[in-house]
Amino acid sequence: xxxxxxxxxxxxxxxxxxxxxxxxxxxxxxxxxxxxxxxxxxxxxxxxxxxxxxxxxxxxxxxxxxxxxxxxxxxxxxxxxxxxxxxxxxxxxxxxxxxxxxxxxxxxxxxxxxxxxxxxxxxxxxxxxxxxxxxxxxxxxxxxxxxxxxxxxxxxxxxxxxxxxxxxxxxxxxxxxxxxxxxxxxxxxxxxxxxxxxxxxxxxxxxxxxxxxxxxxxxxxxxxxxxxxxxxxxxxxxxxxxxxxxxxxxxxxxxxxxxxxxxxxxxxxxxxxxxxxxxxxxxxxxxxxxxxxxxxxxxxxxxxxxxxxxxxxxxxxxxxxxxxxxxxxxxxxxxxxxxxxxxxxxxxxxxxxxxxxxxxxxxxxxxxxxxxxxxxxxxxxxxxxxxxxxxxxxxxxxxxxxxxxxx
Numbered sequence: 205x206x207x208x209x210x211x212x213x214x215x216x217x218x219x220x221x222x223x224x225x226x227x228x229x230x231x232x233x234x235x236x237x238x239x240x241x242x243x244x245x246x247x248x249x250x251x252x253x254x255x256x257x258x259x260x261x262x263x264x265x266x267x268x269x270x271x272x273x274x275x276x277x278x279x280x281x282x283x284x285x286x287x288x289x290x291x292x293x294x295x296x297x298x299x300x301x302x303x304x305x306x307x308x309x310x311x312x313x314x315x316x317x318x319x320x321x322x323x324x325x326x327x328x329x330x331x332x333x334x335x336x337x338x339x340x341x342x343x344x345x346x347x348x349x350x351x352x353x354x355x356x357x358x359x360x361x362x363x364x365x366x367x368x369x370x371x372x373x374x375x376x377x378x379x380x381x382x383x384x385x386x387x388x389x390x391x392x393x394x395x396x397x398x399x400x401x402x403x404x405x406x407x408x409x410x411x412x413x414x415x416x417x418x419x420x421x422x423x424x425x426x427x428x429x430x431x432x433x434x435x436x437x438x439x440x441x442x443x444x445x446x447x448x449x450x451x452x453x454x455x456x457x458x459x460x461x462x463x464x465x466x467x468x469x470x471x472x473x474x475x476x477x478x479x480x481x482x483x484x485x486x487x488x489x490x491x492x493x494x495x496x497x498x499x500x501x502x503x504x505x506x507x508x509x510x511x512x513x514x515x516x517x518x519x520x521x522x523x524x525x526x527x528x529x530x531x532x533x534x535x536x537x538x539x540x541x542x543x544x545x546x547x548x549x550x551x552x553x554x555x556x557x558x559x560x561x562x563x564x565x566x567x568x569x570x571x572x573x574x575x576x577x578x579x580x581x582x583x584x585x586x587x588x589x590x591x592x593x594x595x596x597x598x599x600x601x602x603x604x605x606x607x608x609x610x611x
Contacts, residue, residue, distance in 0.1 A: 211244040211532075211534065212244060212310050212311075212337060212338075212339065213244045213246065213310065214244075214245075214246060214308045214309065214310025214311065214338075215245070215246050215247040215248070215249060215307055215308050215309050215310065215311070216239055216245045216247070216248050216249065216309065216310070216311035216312075216313065216528075217249040217250070217251055217258065217263070217304070217307070217309045217311070217312055217313070218232065218235055218236070218248070218249070218250055218251070218266070218285075218313040218314075218315070219250065219251035219253075219254045219255065219257060219258070219285060219313070219314055219315070220232065220254060220283040220284070220285045220286070220287050220314075220315045220316065221254040221255065221287055221288055221289070221290075221314055221315065221316035221317075221319070221320040221323065222287060222289060222316040222317045222319055222320050222345070222346070223287070223317070223346070223347065223503075223506050224281070224282040224283040224287055224506050224507050225281070225282075225345060225346075225347055225358065225359030225362065225363065225506055225507065225520075226281040226359065226362035226363065226366075226506070226507060226508065226509075226511065226512045226513075226516070227281075227358050227359055227361075227362055227512060227513075227516050227517050227520035228282070228283055228315055228345055228358070228359060228520065229277050229278050229279075229280055229281075229282075229283070229284045230278045230358070230517050230520035230521040230524065231315050231343050231345060231358060231520045231521065231523050231524035232250075232277070232278075232284060232285065232315060232524060233274045233275065233277060233278035233521065233524065234278075234520070234521035234522065234523065234524030234525040235313055235315075235343065235524035235525060235527055235528050236248055236266050236267075236269070236274060236524075237271070237274065237525070238524070238525040238528040238529060239311075239528050240267070242528065242532045244532060245311060245528075245532070246308075247265065247267055247307075248265070248266045248267040249263045249264065249265065249266065249307060249309070250263065250264045250265075250266045250285045251263055251285065252264060252285055252286050253285070253286040253287060253288045254285075254286070254287055254288035254290065254314075254316075254320075255288060255290050255292055255296070255300070255314075255323060256288045256290055257285075257286070257288075258300055258303050258304075259296060259299050259300065259303070261303055261306075263307070264285075278517075278521065279512075279517075280509075281506075281507035281508065281509050281512075282506075282507040289319070290323075291319070291322070291323060291326075292323055292326050292327065292330075297326065297327065297330040300327060300330070301330065301331070301334055301336055304336070304338065305336070309338065310337065310338050310339065311338070311339050311341075311528075311531055311532075312324075312327060312328075312331075312338055312339065312340045312341070313341050313342075313343055313524075313527055313528070313531075314327075314340075314341075314342050314343065315342075315343040315345050315524070316342070316343075316345055316346070317344075317345060317346030317348065317350075317351060317357075318346070318350065318351055318352075318563060318564065318565055318566065318567055319565065320342060320345075321342045321344075321351070321540055321560060321563040321564040321565070322564040322565040324340055324341070324342040324538075324540070324560055324564075325342075325560040325561060325564040327340055328340035328538045328560060339531040339532075339536075339537055339538060340537075340538040340560070341527040341528075341530060341531050341538060341539055341540065341541070342527075342539070342540040342541070342560060342563065343523050343524055343527045343540075343541050344357050344358060344523055344540060344541050344542060344543065344563070345357060345358050345359050345520070345523075346359055346360065347359040347360050347362075347363035347364075347390060347397060347505060347506055348360070348390065348391055348392065348393075348394055348396065348397060348567075349364075349394060349396035349397065350392075350393060350394035350396065350567040350568050350569070351542075351563050351567070351568065352562055352563050352566060352567070352568045353540070353542040353558040353562050353563055354542045354543050354544075354563075355543050355544055355545035355553065356396075356543055356545075356593055357543065358516060358519055358520035358523055358543075359506075359516070359520070360396065360397065360516070360593065361513035361515055361516030361519075361593040361594050361595070362511060362512045362513045362516045362517075363390075363397055363400075363505045363506060364396075364397060364400035364403070364513070364590060364593065364594045365400075365511050365512075365513045365516075365594045365595065365597070366504070366505055366508045366511045367389055367397055367398075367400050367401050367501070367505060368400055368401060368403035368404050368594060368597055369404070369511060369597060369598065370387070370501065371387065371401045371403075371404035371411065371412055371442065371444065372404045372406075372597070372598065372600060374387060374411070374442060374499075375404055375410050375411040375412070375442050376600070378411060378440050378441075378442050379440065381495075382439050382440035382495070383440060383493070383494075383495030383496060383497065384431060384435060384440070384441045384442075384443070384484075384487055384491075384493050384495065384496040384497070385411075385441070385442050385443065385496075385497050385498075385499075386443045386445060386480055386483050386484055386487075386496070386497070386498040386499075387401070387412075387442075387443065387444055387445065387480075387498070387499050387500075387501060388445050388446075388447050388477075388479050388480045388483075388498070388499070388500040388501065388502075389401065389444055389445065389446055389447065389501055389505070390446075390447055390501065390502070390505050390506075391417070391418060391446040391447060391448050392418070392447065392448040392456075392567075393418050393448055393567050393569065394418065394419070394448075394567055394568065394569050394570060395415075395417025395418050395419055395446045395448075395569075395570045395575075396570060396590075397446075397505065398415060398416070398417055398444050398445065398446040399415060399417060399444075399570060399574070399575075399582045399586055399590070400590055400594065401415060401444035402415060402444075402581070402582045402586070402587060403587070403590065403591065403594060403597060404597075406599070406600045407600070407602065409438055410600075411440075411441070411442025411443075412442045412443060412444040413434045413438070413441050413442055413443065414430050414431065414434060414441065414442075414443045414444070414580045414581065415443075415444045415445075415580060415581050415582060416443070416444070416445045416446060416449050416579075416580060417446050417449070417570060417575060418446050418448035418449055418450055418456075418569075419569050419570045419572075419575060420575065420579040421450065421451060421452040422449040422450060422451060422457060423451075423452075424486055426579075426580075427483070427486070428486055428487060428490045428491050430580050431443065431487055431491055431493075432491045432493075435491070435493060443483075445479070445480075445483065447479060447500075449479075457479060457482070458476070458478060458479040476500070477498070477499075477500040477502075479500070480498030480499060480500045481498060483498060484496045484497065484498040513593065513594050513595045514595055515551075515592065515593055515594075515595055516593065519543055519553060519555075522555055523541045523543065523555055526541050526555035526557075527541050530557045536557055538560055539557040539558060539559060539560060540557070540558050540559070540560050540562070540563045541555050541556075541557065541558075542555065542556050542557070542558045542563070543555060544556050549588075551592040570586075573585055574586035574589065
């Protein structure tokens with residue numbers, strides 16, 4: 205008979221990092237409620253503002269939160285614990301372990317995207333080097349949907365729903381007062397969120413009429429010609445543009461105007477309306493169209509209340525709970541949660557554990573088969589992929605316009 209694996213007894217700490225989302229608190233609450241089921245986890249600490257909170261010993265006792273309040277928090281957008289963008293230095297790691305030892309932390313959970321996975325990986329490697337026994341788990345999250353090993357990530361479905369509904373409204377506005385409308389959507393290297401704007405289409409002439417993603421080189425000349433073509437046909441044009449569109453050399457168009465970077469070296473593309481203004485200016489001047497407007501959705505996409513995808517909520521909760529189950533199961537010392545999806549038309553997903561190094565830092569991109577050959581739209585295959593993640597959208601009506609004969 206095999207010997208029973210020894211449980212690791214001690215306290216747990218959990219934190220949130222990177223961009224907030226509509227469902228990141230579902231993952232937090234899923235992890236906390238699951239942790240309460242495991243006797244080996246004694247206290248459940250939350251770190252305020254991610255790694256920064258650990259370094260400053262700015263912690264809270266999540267074990268004292270009532271289930272009713274936790275459930276309310278789960279339904280609330282943005283990061284309840286506060287967030288941060290910080291890559292740990294060797295000095296930070298030393299300080300982190302001083303704090304972890306002081307509070308007898310044996311379970312470390314970090315909710316975030318690929319930069320957060322990299323941070324978790326760094327902390328895990330430092331723990332191993334220090335001989336400190338601790339379970340380190342990253343809980344998947346990002347509206348960009350660019351985590352490797354994942355079919356999709358918590359946060360994406362709700363942000364995509366917001367984008368789709370925003371384009372529905374913008375398309376109706378543009379139909380009433382025709383012109384060219386350009387919307388800049390989040391997406392540094394991956395165009396998933398921008399591509400989700402295609403869900404807004406319910407009638408053949410609905411926008412977005414053009415969709416530009418970081419996965420294809422952006423040509424200003426072709427962009428102007430594309431807009432002119434749609435405008436000549438429909439008398440209007442709605443455009444979805446990813447903030448990360450880049451030229452043929454791979455340089456982001458927006459980076460030519462924005463120089464601010466975070467601790468991971470990422471240019472802050474969402475902090476300015478410069479890209480939208482540039483594109484609008486080009487259309488006005490070169491396409492000779494007078495009514496041209498541009499909006500940058502920016503941070504509105506991340507925590508917009510009231511547009512949560514039900515599937516996104518469920519899967520975010522499951523990812524948090526699964527991380528704790530993996531950590532307490534005895535089989536794994538570290539890892540990241542990953543959403544997997546069954547092939548076929550029936551939508552079915554589950555959570556697997558993957559190695560931290562598999563998701564740390566690097567990103568994935570939109571597959572070629574989901575991008576139209578023209579480079580300015582998506583395919584039906586992408587719509588089939590994204591629709592069940594986002595869920596039902598509002599139905600749009602139109603007057604049949606029974607015209608009255610002139611007297």
